[in-house]
């Protein structure tokens with residue numbers, strides 16, 4: 001899985017309707033791995049909680065909810081870019097990535113490893129991050145190589 005923007009065939013994995021938010025334990029039908037919602041969240045642009053853990057292994061998430069706080073994002077200085085970055089960020093969480101905070105002062109957290117470019121796993125307001133680091137525009141919709149390597153090793 002190198003490019004999440006492209007369709008990716010994962011051998012042996014059947015894709016399911018994104019409308020099915022019931023775990024298979026609930027209705028007997030396979031559910032989507034990530035179900036997306038536009039919903040208010042106190043103090044955050046988005047979040048990706050595990051909704052249901054697998055029946056066979058409680059340490060593995062069977063279904064995430066990708067929650068996007070449209071009201072809060074629309075109030076930012078750059079809602080278009082904030083939406084893109086937030087969706088990319090929450091999708092990264094569902095694939096197992098942690099986030100980092102480049103806006104902490106005086107010791108900002110690094111993007112996964114020293115020397116890695118900023119990517120959408122950065123937490124915070126895109127306008128503030130651009131003002132502080134001015135990363136290439138693609139940072140809001142991409143993962144850096146460190147994060148890509150994690151995803152590829154896990155999946």
Ligand SMILES: [Zn+2]
Nearest residue numbers: 089093099123
């Ligand atoms: Zn996060």
